[in-house]
Amino acid sequence: MLNVDKQNDTFLYRQVIxxxxxxxxxxxxxxxxxxxxxxxxxxxxxxxxPTVRQAYIELERGRRVESRPQSxxxxxxxxxxxxxxxxxxxxxxPVPLGCRSLMxxxxxxxxxxxxxxxxxxxxxxxxxxxxxxHRTMKRIMARxxxxxxGYASTLGEPSLRRQIAYHYLDTVGAQVEPDEICIxxxxxxxxxxxxxxxxxxxxxxxxxTPTYHGMLELIDSLGMxxxxxxxxxxxxVEISELERTFQNHPVKACMFSTTLGNPLGVTMPGVDRERLxxxxxxxxxxxxxxxxxxxxxxxxQRPVPAQFLGSKARILTxxxxxxxxxxxxxxxxxxxxxxxxxxxRLKRAFSCSSxxxxxxxxAEFLASGDYSRHLKTLRPVLQRNAERMRALVxxxxxxxxxxxxxxxxxxxxLELPKKINAQQLFDEAIGAGISIAPxxxxxxxxxxxxxxxxxxxxxxxxxxxxxxxxxxxxxSRTSSS
Amino acid sequence: MLNVDKQNDTFLYRQVIxxxxxxxxxxxxxxxxxxxxxxxxxxxxxxxxPTVRQAYIELERGRRVESRPQSxxxxxxxxxxxxxxxxxxxxxxPVPLGCRSLMxxxxxxxxxxxxxxxxxxxxxxxxxxxxxxHRTMKRIMARxxxxxxGYASTLGEPSLRRQIAYHYLDTVGAQVEPDEICIxxxxxxxxxxxxxxxxxxxxxxxxxTPTYHGMLELIDSLGMxxxxxxxxxxxxVEISELERTFQNHPVKACMFSTTLGNPLGVTMPGVDRERLxxxxxxxxxxxxxxxxxxxxxxxxQRPVPAQFLGSKARILTxxxxxxxxxxxxxxxxxxxxxxxxxxxRLKRAFSCSSxxxxxxxxAEFLASGDYSRHLKTLRPVLQRNAERMRALVxxxxxxxxxxxxxxxxxxxxLELPKKINAQQLFDEAIGAGISIAPxxxxxxxxxxxxxxxxxxxxxxxxxxxxxxxxxxxxxSRTSSS
Numbered sequence: 001m002l003n004v005d006k007q008n009d010t011f012l013y014r015q016v017i018x019x020x021x022x023x024x025x026x027x028x029x030x031x032x033x034x035x036x037x038x039x040x041x042x043x044x045x046x047x048x049x050p051t052v053r054q055a056y057i058e059l060e061r062g063r064r065v066e067s068r069p070q071s072x073x074x075x076x077x078x079x080x081x082x083x084x085x086x087x088x089x090x091x092x093x094p095v096p097l098g099c100r101s102l103m104x105x106x107x108x109x110x111x112x113x114x115x116x117x118x119x120x121x122x123x124x125x126x127x128x129x130x131x132x133x134h135r136t137m138k139r140i141m142a143r144x145x146x147x148x149x150g151y152a153s154t155l156g157e158p159s160l161r162r163q164i165a166y167h168y169l170d171t172v173g174a175q176v177e178p179d180e181i182c183i184x185x186x187x188x189x190x191x192x193x194x195x196x197x198x199x200x201x202x203x204x205x206x207x208x209t210p211t212y213h214g215m216l217e218l219i220d221s222l223g224m225x226x227x228x229x230x231x232x233x234x235x236x237v238e239i240s241e242l243e244r245t246f247q248n249h250p251v252k253a254c255m256f257s258t259t260l261g262n263p264l265g266v267t268m269p270g271v272d273r274e275r276l277x278x279x280x281x282x283x284x285x286x287x288x289x290x291x292x293x294x295x296x297x298x299x300x301q302r303p304v305p306a307q308f309l310g311s312k313a314r315i316l317t318x319x320x321x322x323x324x325x326x327x328x329x330x331x332x333x334x335x336x337x338x339x340x341x342x343x344x345r346l347k348r349a350f351s352c353s354s355x356x357x358x359x360x361x362x363a364e365f366l367a368s369g370d371y372s373r374h375l376k377t378l379r380p381v382l383q384r385n386a387e388r389m390r391a392l393v394x395x396x397x398x399x400x401x402x403x404x405x406x407x408x409x410x411x412x413x414l415e416l417p418k419k420i421n422a423q424q425l426f427d428e429a430i431g432a433g434i435s436i437a438p439x440x441x442x443x444x445x446x447x448x449x450x451x452x453x454x455x456x457x458x459x460x461x462x463x464x465x466x467x468x469x470x471x472x473x474x475x476s477r478t479s480s481s
Numbered sequence: 482m483l484n485v486d487k488q489n490d491t492f493l494y495r496q497v498i499x500x501x502x503x504x505x506x507x508x509x510x511x512x513x514x515x516x517x518x519x520x521x522x523x524x525x526x527x528x529x530x531p532t533v534r535q536a537y538i539e540l541e542r543g544r545r546v547e548s549r550p551q552s553x554x555x556x557x558x559x560x561x562x563x564x565x566x567x568x569x570x571x572x573x574x575p576v577p578l579g580c581r582s583l584m585x586x587x588x589x590x591x592x593x594x595x596x597x598x599x600x601x602x603x604x605x606x607x608x609x610x611x612x613x614x615h616r617t618m619k620r621i622m623a624r625x626x627x628x629x630x631g632y633a634s635t636l637g638e639p640s641l642r643r644q645i646a647y648h649y650l651d652t653v654g655a656q657v658e659p660d661e662i663c664i665x666x667x668x669x670x671x672x673x674x675x676x677x678x679x680x681x682x683x684x685x686x687x688x689x690t691p692t693y694h695g696m697l698e699l700i701d702s703l704g705m706x707x708x709x710x711x712x713x714x715x716x717x718v719e720i721s722e723l724e725r726t727f728q729n730h731p732v733k734a735c736m737f738s739t740t741l742g743n744p745l746g747v748t749m750p751g752v753d754r755e756r757l758x759x760x761x762x763x764x765x766x767x768x769x770x771x772x773x774x775x776x777x778x779x780x781x782q783r784p785v786p787a788q789f790l791g792s793k794a795r796i797l798t799x800x801x802x803x804x805x806x807x808x809x810x811x812x813x814x815x816x817x818x819x820x821x822x823x824x825x826r827l828k829r830a831f832s833c834s835s836x837x838x839x840x841x842x843x844a845e846f847l848a849s850g851d852y853s854r855h856l857k858t859l860r861p862v863l864q865r866n867a868e869r870m871r872a873l874v875x876x877x878x879x880x881x882x883x884x885x886x887x888x889x890x891x892x893x894x895l896e897l898p899k900k901i902n903a904q905q906l907f908d909e910a911i912g913a914g915i916s917i918a919p920x921x922x923x924x925x926x927x928x929x930x931x932x933x934x935x936x937x938x939x940x941x942x943x944x945x946x947x948x949x950x951x952x953x954x955x956x957s958r959t960s961s962s
Contacts, residue, residue: 107829111634122632130630134622141615149611149807151603153592185666185811189832200704201682214830221830223681326630328837330666330811348588349695349702351670355836356809 012047016055019045021064024075032387035065035073076387102423102441103213109426109435116467119435121262122327123296123382123410123457129374133326136370137361148357154348155340156183156333157359163366164319164333171295174308180335182343183354187292187320187332188214192222193350194316194334195253197342198286199224203252206245208237210413210442210451212262212290215255219444226444227251233404233413236261236268239275246283253286258306260293260409263442263453267297267407273306280313287313292320292332295375297408298383307335314338321362323410324378325371329358382410385456392465393454396472398479410457417479420450428474434467493528497536500526502545505556513868516546516554556868583904583922584694590907590916597948600916602743603808604777604863604891604938610855614807617851618842629838635829636821637664637814638840644847645800645814652776655789661816663824664835668773668801668813669695673703674831675797675815676734678823679767680705684733687726689718691894691923691932693743693771696736700925707925708732714885714894717742717749720756727764734767739787741774741890744923744934748778748888754787761794768794773801773813776856778889779864788816795819802843804891805859806852810839863891866937873946874935877953879960891938898960901931909955915948 023029036044041052056073059065065073110120117124140148155161161178168174184190191214199205201223207215209228219226227249230241237256245251256276258268268276280287291305307317316339320332331354334343347353365371386406393403393414404413416422422438429436437455439448454471458464504510517525522533537554540546546554591601598605621629636642642659649655665671672695680686682704688696690709700707708730711722718737726732737757739749749757761768772786788798797820801813812835815824828834846852867887874884874895885894897903903919910917918936920929935952939945 103829104826107635111632120632124627124631130627133630134626137622138619141618145615146605146611149614149809150605151592151601151803151808154588185670185832185835188830189666192831196702214833217826217830221677221827322632322833327632328630330832330834330836345585345698346702348584349669349698350673351666351811351832352695352803353811354666355811355839358836358838 013051013054013058016041016045016047016052017058020055020059024064029075030388031075031391032384033075034071035075037072102438102446103217106213106426106435106437106441109430112435115430115433115435116463117435117458118454118464118467118471119437120455121409121411121437121453121457122323123378123455124459129325129370129378132370132374133361133365136364136368137357140357140360140364144360148360150356152183152353152356152359154344154353155179155181156354157356157363159367160331160359160363161333163363164335167366167371168308168335171302172304172308174304176308176335177337180337180340182334182336182340182347183359184318184332184334184347185351185354186322186327186330187290187318188218189330189351190318190320190332190334191215191218191255191288191290193343193346194288194318194336194339195219195222195224195255196346197316197336197339198288198314199252204249206242206249206251206254206256206285207444208256208261208264210263210439210448211255212257213437213441215290216441216444219255228443228445229254231261231264231266233264233266235272236264236266237272237276239272239279242276243279243283246279246285251283251285253288254280255288255290257290257293259291259303260296260407261290262293262409263404263411263413263437265404265406265409265411265413267303270303273304273309277306277309277311277313277315280315281311285313287315289315289317291317292323293409294319295324296379296382296410298379298386299407300375300379316343324375325362325365326358329362330355331358331362379408382408382457385410385460386412388460388465389454389456389468392468393472396469396476398472398476401475410455412454412456414452414454416450416452416475418450419479420475422449422452425452425471425475425478429471432470432474434470436471494532494535494539497522497526497528497533498539501536501540505545510556511865511869512556512872513865514556515552516556518553583919583927584698587694587907587916587918587922590911593916596911596914596916597944598916598939599935599945599948599952600918601936602890602892602918602934602938603804604859604936605940610806610851610859613851613855614842614846617845617849618838621838621841621845625841629841631837633664633834633837633840635825635834636660636662637835638837638844640848641812641840641844642814644844648847648852649789649816652783653785653789655785657789657816658818661818661821663815663817663821663828664840665799665813665815665828666832666835667803667808667811668771668799669699670811670832671799671801671813671815672696672699672736672769672771674824674827675769675799675817675820676700676703676705676736677827678797678817678820679769679795680733685730687723687730687732687735687737687766688925689737689742689745691744691920691929692736693738694918694922696771697922697925700736709924709926710735712742712745712747714745714747716753717745717747718753718757720753720760723757724760724764727760727766732764732766734769735761736769736771738771738774740772740784741777741888742771743774743890744885744892744894744918746885746887746890746892746894748784751784754785754790758787758790758792758794758796761796762792766794768796770796770798772798773804774890775800776805777860777863777891779860779867780888781856781860797824805856806843806846807839810843811836812839812843860889863889863938866891866941867893869941869946870935870937870949873949874953877950877957879953879957882956891936893935893937895933895935897931897933897956899931900960901956903930903933906933906952906956906959910952913948913951913955915951917952
């Protein structure tokens with residue numbers, strides 16, 4: 001594929017650059033693809049290693065490729081603008097929520113199998129996980145035939161809680177007691193139990209902006225009020241803004257994603273986590289820590305949840321297998337040392353216990369190492385999809401479009417030209433057979449009017465590409481008309 | 482087995498009585514067993530049919546056997562006293578709930594596999610259902626490999642909702658729209674969603690007395706207040722008392738079991754259902770109708786839920802497969818024509834959706850007729866267990882003990898001598914390896930101090946008999962000391 005003409009009087013490294021660029025333009029090298037190693041390229045092209053290195057560094061400077069430590073050089077998306085400036089702050093006072101009907105329609109779109117599913121956040125799983133999970137479940141049905149149809153305990157199947165505790169030990173070195181974990185019906189019920197344990201009707205809850213719409217619906221349903229806190233797309237919640245919010249409002253609890261927040265995809269740096277827990281202690285505010293995407297960082301390096309930073313703050317961390325293994329199993333959990341008894345009491349009152357067969361299956365899925373292996377397969381697939389999607393957005397959307405730059409998870413957050421109304425775009429996209437998530441549902445005051453969230457978590461097909469192209473062209477037409 | 486001595490000068494019918502009695506005493510004829518038909522007995526014993534009939538009628542008068550229309554004569558329990566007088570009325574004013582820690586300990590007992598499980602209400606299932614369910618689930622995993630791991634829709638899998646609608650049509654002739662059904666995480670989440678849809682913190686909720694402890698925990702957890710309404714063990718809630726309650730308290734909703742209430746096992750007669758819905762209309766009070774035991778009437782004749790009586794009252798009916806097929810699946814539902822949108826909104830906010838694999842499995846389990854066949858097997862097993870349990874209670878408990886007389890379901894309600902404290906009995910029983918449900922948890926003011934609930938829903942073993950004997954002897958000792 002690569003060949004340098006030594007007779008040509010252009011600098012050799014420039015020729016290497018041209019060869020690489022040409023291959024990127026024809027699609028032989030796609031965004032996310034690794035460039036040949038320095039040694040290999042040197043051999044193939046018949047130039048020295050320093051020449052290749054110089055070419056690669058030039059390409060990196062021009063933002064065509066990027067280097068990754070101990071890994072090599074990779075093709076970048078072409079020109080999608082990163083969202084670098086902080087997202088504007090939404091209302092800093094408690095606001096009642098008013099976008100119920102839109103959320104309903106978004107969910108209808110998500111549940112419609114005839115649409116290209118760019119609206120839903122959970123990654124649909126690679127086939128190996130489905131096969132392994134089914135095989136594991138069959139084994140359990142054979143082994144625990146009658147027992148597996150019975151009730152699990154309120155806190156949940158002990159073997160699964162032990163595995164989750166071990167997973168925390170293994171990935172972030174945290175010591176968790178299995179009895180400080182309560183198994184729930186997915187991450188959403190984890191949020192419900194955690195929030196109900198620390199706040200009640202009329203209380204004020206601080207959220208990121210933009211934030212996961214499921215949190216907003218929950219806060220609304222419980223008769224609580226949401227207050228948005230300015231959130232930086234690179235570092236998450238602005239801690240100084242949070243303190244100002246605590247000073248101005250009777251905040252009872254925060255509901256934040258510390259890792260791979262949805263929709264921004266932002267992960268709070270360690271130093272901010274430390275500042276956060278100190279602030280929580282000082283103002284005596286509880287934290288519901290949404291950590292459902294923690295296992296999906298592309299580089300696999302899970303940051304330590306705020307829960308495990310050794311503070312005295314009241315922190316309830318919510319996890320789930322819905323984004324990483326099987327959303328249909330409806331298995332999530334709450335970790336809390338302080339409030340676990342109250343969480344268990346609420347679990348019993350709200351839904352008794354969670355499905356036993358799925359718990360037994362997941363316990364074995366984790367214990368066997370199948371879960372870790374599955375994550376190792378899943379992450380690069382997601383990363384590749386993310387890069388493909390950014391490349392297509394750069395190609396088809398108007399130049400002023402800005403996107404988040406995912407380092408994990410399964411969603412891309414787009415800022416479109418100001419003229420675009422995402423709710424209208426949502427309706428038009430449904431008409432074209434595509435589901436998207438309009439920006440309005442990510443804020444209690446329905447701002448983010450010209451933002452959308454796209455999911456790259458589903459198997460990548462031609463339909464996916466066509467859908468992104470359609471969206472880009474449609475947005476271009478609308479914004480220039 | 483039977484033989485009459487015609488030379489003996491005792492009346493022939495008395496000899497038939499003696500023969501039957503002897504066979505009952507030796508255990509050849511057990512409580513619940515059918516006596517030989519008149520014709521067969523006449524042939525076997527060599528006496529006339531009228532002689533046999535006279536003997537059977539005498540036995541019935543002496544409460545040793547009972548006749549069932551179009552079915553024949555059956556062996557009754559020996560001497561257990563029916564609860565015939567209305568249970569005394571508990572507090573008629575709203576009361577805060579205060580028996581949390583006891584409920585917790587009861588659940589711990591329930592979840593302890595080392596105890597004889599007389600404390601839990603759900604019948605553990607007969608093996609054929611487990612085998613059929615597992616087989617069905619395997620088929621679905623093979624057929625819908627990846628899809629079955631994904632999210633169900635908020636309202637739930639359409640095929641299951643259609644089957645539930647058909648089941649109502651088939652059993653009570655009610656026309657239900659599948660879109661008026663929302664699938665939930667078991668019956669308990671159905672109660673949560675239904676109650677949250679119609680009432681909020683501080684509201685007053687009317688309950689039966691005694692009533693299912695799960696309702697009390699739920700009401701308490703949502704910051705609502707329970708008011709008890711006098712409940713007759715033969716006919717359920719006293720409608721005139723209910724009207725008085727409506728007049729004296731700002732009741733927002735009622736939470737009643739109309740069929741086979743737990744723990745009384747009482748089913749509200751049709752005429753009272755009619756009076757109930759008229760009263761609900763008149764006072765504009767909503768009804769959460771708990772119908773999770775509806776399929777377990779021994780004679781299989783399901784009464785029409787209040788929901789389907791054609792009134793304008795706001796009624797949300799809660800059903801579940803936890804008591805009839807697989808508690809561990811955590812699949813229940815809410816039926817409501819008036820509030821289904823609100824229920825769906827809450828379902829989304831509280832737990833997104835319910836497990837898809839279990840929904841697909843149950844849909845096929847119903848569609849194939851396996852569910853109906855399973856119920857036909859299960860009901861007589863439960864009935865026989867109920868009769869065995871009443872017989873053992875009559876044999877081993879003090880004479881003044883009174884029991885409910887189950888016509889369905891899986892629990893027996895016992896009134897013990899006044900001296901007994903059920904909470905203490907609960908502790909002592911745990912010590913002896915037996916779990917029971919103490920009366921205190923069935924009322925918000927912890928009355929029913931000398932009542933217990935025993936479950937006969939588990940496979941009947943020698944351990945079951947030993948446990949009842951131990952309880953009876955222990956109660957006798959305590960009450961006479």
